[in-house]
Amino acid sequence: MKLQLAIDLEDVQGAIDLIQKTKDSIDIFEYGTPLVINFGLEGLKKIRAEFPDITLLADLKIMDVASYEVNQAFAYGADITTILGVAEDQSIKDAVKAAHEAGKELLVDMIGVQDIATRAREIDAFGADYIGTHTGYDLQALGQDPFETFNIVKNNVSNTKTAIAGGIKLTAAEEIKSANPDLLIIGGAISTVDDPATAAAEFKKLLG
Numbered sequence: 001m002k003l004q005l006a007i008d009l010e011d012v013q014g015a016i017d018l019i020q021k022t023k024d025s026i027d028i029f030e031y032g033t034p035l036v037i038n039f040g041l042e043g044l045k046k047i048r049a050e051f052p053d054i055t056l057l058a059d060l061k062i063m064d065v066a067s068y069e070v071n072q073a074f075a076y077g078a079d080i081t082t083i084l085g086v087a088e089d090q091s092i093k094d095a096v097k098a099a100h101e102a103g104k105e106l107l108v109d110m111i112g113v114q115d116i117a118t119r120a121r122e123i124d125a126f127g128a129d130y131i132g133t134h135t136g137y138d139l140q141a142l143g144q145d146p147f148e149t150f151n152i153v154k155n156n157v158s159n160t161k162t163a164i165a166g167g168i169k170l171t172a173a174e175e176i177k178s179a180n181p182d183l184l185i186i187g188g189a190i191s192t193v194d195d196p197a198t199a200a201a202e203f204k205k206l207l208g
């Protein structure tokens, strides 16, 4: 199981400081959607310049013009980018093709998908690298978590690596272990605490 830190901060220097503090424990750093909104891909380029060797995911949550946007993410330094599972089939197929032609990876984010089992099987057939079960902030605020949906996804894919995200805290250790995703994505539970380095190390220890 790999650990991804979602950096949903509102400034690039804060992201750089957070990477510096946590890099011993994190496998993949996510240039989060708030950074994309505030600084575009120029912020990603700055982070790549500071850290040439880390694995960077750009959380673009692409919906259309997939080949172009996927390639832009890679041109600015990403190793992985994201498209929404609710996008058109053609967009997801184009995104997979563009990512693989570039020698990079694509994560399909299932946020907002209603028929999880059917869409998971379809995305599995499209050849995406990761399928991400994701309870967004707006549903976290209503008390929802991603674990039940994750199991539906896991039972409906054969080739695609599984990822899980959405308000996951260390107190969910037993659920994390039982879900056993290929990629555990943690944001606020590391980035908003007083000691992010220790929090990241605790998650890493849990992954074994």
Ligand SMILES: O=C([C@H](O)CO)[C@H](O)[C@H](O)COP(=O)(O)O
Pocket: 006, 007, 008, 032, 033, 034, 059, 135, 136, 137, 165, 166, 167, 168, 185, 186, 187, 188, 189
């Ligand atoms: O993708 C995310 C969200 O939509 C905001 O952009 C978060 O990165 C994801 O939910 C993980 O962060 P936490 O929920 O804070 O763990």
